[in-house]
Amino acid sequence: MLPKAARIPHAMTLHGDTRIDNYYWLRDDTRSQPEVLDYLQQENSYGHRVMASQQALQDRILKEIIDRIPQREVSAPYIKNGYRYRHIYEPGCEYAIYQRQSAFSEEWNEWETLLDANKRAAHSEFYSMGGMAITPDNTIMALAEDFLSRRQYGIRFRNLETGNWYPELLDNVEPSFVWANDSWTFYYVRKHPVTLLPYQVWRHAIGTPASQDKLIYEEKDDTYYVSLHKTTSKHYVVIHLASATTSEVRLLDAEMADAEPFVFLPRRKDHEYSLDHYQHRFYLRSNRHA
Template sequence: MASMPPVARKVPHELAEHGDVRVDCYYWLRDYSRSDPAVLAHLRAENDYTAALMSDVKHIEDEIFAEIRGRIKEDDTDVPVRRGQYYYYERTLSGKEYVQHCRRLVPTDGHITVFDAMPVGLDAPDEHIVLDENVKSEGHDYYSIGAFKVSPSGRLVAYGEDTNGDEAYTLYVIDAESGEYVGQPLKGVTSDIEWAGDDYLVYITMDSLHRPDKVCELSFLLLHEMCPGSCSRGL
């Protein structure tokens, strides 16, 4: 039987806003860095308590998880989507936690029709892995890509990366063929990004409370030379 659950200590913290003062006794648990020893110790104590409390049904949990995983086709691809001269799709691999973002060249310049189908087999154009999340996730306890956007020409790819679970993304731009980084990463943005043609990438910054803050843009008028980002307007 598990012991008593851990109880977070109360540390009064005053928050003043618009002439009003309120006291938050658990403000000390706010830790965006995920590195405060006291916060981590309390979370570990809660996890240990939960594990002890649920230990009698752990075997059932394992059986259910194994059954769910057994019903999943791990080696799979989603439905390809044609954009410009490429088919884009995601691939999952057996035993891997993350996806590969792939593309395959359209063999002809024909117009898109409802009968379009990505060619496969020996005569099909080679598959190109644009981004492998399994490789990018190495060395991280947590990894998530919140956005993956290909420029209209297919030359550049912008993606938002979160490595600690706070949904404050770091924005990267890479060359779609070589995978080389273009310019410097931008930290503290949301997962809402969009290309405005090939020349501009629109993104949203976050304030100190992780709220969407300003709509900004990056210029790519000179390919592979990222001009300084300029904030276009505030929300």
């Protein structure tokens, strides 16, 4: 029998407008509500029954897809800050292995392994590596990982000189983060606990608990997304705020561990712009008067 979700009206009011969501009860951020889990199990069981007669076809298509994937794949290397970087897929491995070597090395087969994602994923039903960033002095790696399949990442730090992991974990974050130029100060974006939208920028000092981190900026308008990157000059950390048709940039001095953000151009309805900095000049791309 086809599962049928119960209709339980739930009122939500935003900007003076009230709407009814009959299926709001299916939201379970803790993944522990018995009634939600039971309904999902009913849906899964129904799906398996419907598709059971096509299992042989599913297996054949999956095999065709896998057979087209090279058993060993090596990415083209790129150079950044004195190192060559690449990732490889070894035969039988589902995840990439990330490596680097000195840009001056002439030994092509000698690579330092930064991360073997297969080992990181070995004890979890799901694994996704959201991104990594290495300090300007090339000694510490920040790594964003999702073990829940909800795009709720945790950031961990590894000392690349010793191979040891630092004890702190930055939880419920976006895979959007940058290092300050002191190679010790770290900026990252947290998600809202309910909407899961990226809305806060925090500053972390390596080796300290996340409870000591400082809130740098909070976006109050939930139509805006918050992200981070560095300018080409590496002198500024860019806090980029973007809605569907409007954007705003705030800047942090990457040379200062206690920098405070300042607005480059205040947001203006339907004005979108991006910003870069290079060789002591700002470069602005804007749709104003376009």
